[in-house]
Amino acid sequence: SQKIEQNSEALNIQEGKTATLTCNYTNYSPAYLQWYRQDPGRGPVFLLLIRENEKEKRKERLKVTFDTTLKQSLFHITASQPADSATYLCGLRRNTPLVFGKGTRLSVIA
């Protein structure tokens, strides 16, 4: 069955550093992969989408890579700020509805 793993449940980093979150998947060939941010008690907010034929996508301080050989996506936040603290979810999709990983809770410490 499909399996999506986000590298760690929680990640703490120092303000100003680059946060790197990992999303690995097995038994799946997604057409695209998406990253969302979720704050406590709120619905997820879309951040970036990357397609299977794309290697990298950027948006301001965010960067996503997609390696279909490794079956992995990396999500980077450069120059991290305390306001970036949240849970980040990766979601995968081909012909089925979006399937999510459990998320990584990022804490950026000032």
Add this chain to the structure above:
Amino acid sequence: GAVVSQHPSRVICKSGTSVKIECRSLDFQATTMFWYRQFPKKSLMLMATSNEGSKATYEQGVEKDKFLINHASLTLSTLTVTSAHPEDSSFYICSGQGVNTGELFFGEGSRLTVL
């Protein structure tokens, strides 16, 4: 991005009652909406896919008679939890799908507590 409005944000009800949650796409037409459920520190679990004008498609293990979904218009989908029990207490989130992209626009979620 597009806006999805979900109401109510919080609801507390007694066991055995029914609760309706509304999900509206405010600035786009959502032919397809998805309903998710999320337990604390857990992933979003898809409950059902709601298509405008047709019956919802439920995921395995989700009781369609307990979780009634109606998608009567391109901007409104509702989820009714019938005869709610304490184990139905959870965070329910709806989302609409962008027409030209695969991204989902989520509502703010509804926290249901069944006493």
